[in-house]
Amino acid sequence: MTIRDKLAKIKPARIARKAAGKVAEAARDETAGGTKNAGPSIPGPSTNAMTNLILADIALRAGGALLRRGVERGLLGNKTGAAKAKKIIRGRTMGETLIGTALARVATRSVPGAIMVGGGLLAKTLYDRRHGKSAKAEGEAAVEAKAKKGEKE
Template identity: 40%
Template sequence: MSKKREELRRKVARGQARARGEPVTGLSPNPASNLIMANAIVRTGSILLRKAVDKRMLRNRYGKETAEAAAENQGLGSTLTALALSKMASRSTSGAIMVGSGMLAKTLYDRRQAKKARAKGDAEILERAAED
């Protein structure tokens, strides 16, 4: 641990920062309250950004009203899954690699299934056209 960090820890333990009148940065003079407020602000911003991105991604395909309704009405399961994946990815490099490779595998699987479904639909249309 660095000397400066250790010195700061000792200051906080002894309460010297307040005793000397040194200001504590933030909204409140209590550092713990400042951390709680900062955490709430960051989480709120993150939720608003996520909803905006969700709406924007869906708007091109489904229209504005449908995209807003779909983004606002996400189920508890999808919300908890996203929370669990983001926690796993943010805690370690190996977690980020696992989540990222899982997302890549899911994307490739979905694309492969879409090609198969399109090919099957094309084959059905050609068969129906050949019958007439």
């Protein structure tokens, strides 16, 4: 990985941190009864508070998406290699992405949801372990198919 690649990963995270810091500072100012704190104030990109809030939301979501991709690539890269992991991630369908997002939301919004999603993952893991070689072969075939689909795109 070149230095340029490393810097490209770091820059969006810095932007997200800066935006989050500005929003947090604005919130502190609001809770102080509308008076400014003793420290210096950093103006937002816009004079409109709602615009700044929307920009912060976009920056946080983009930072989260980049972090998620990095973690996915890291977990896949341990077994498959970085280039193949990138192709696998690129080869996912919109439906698979939406299902993963929906499951994550269900799991993080309530304890029963976390139990349900965690139980499903546990059941799938136990099923795969019980079926051993056939489950491993199916998984590897699915990964190969995703990598080939990711190469074409």
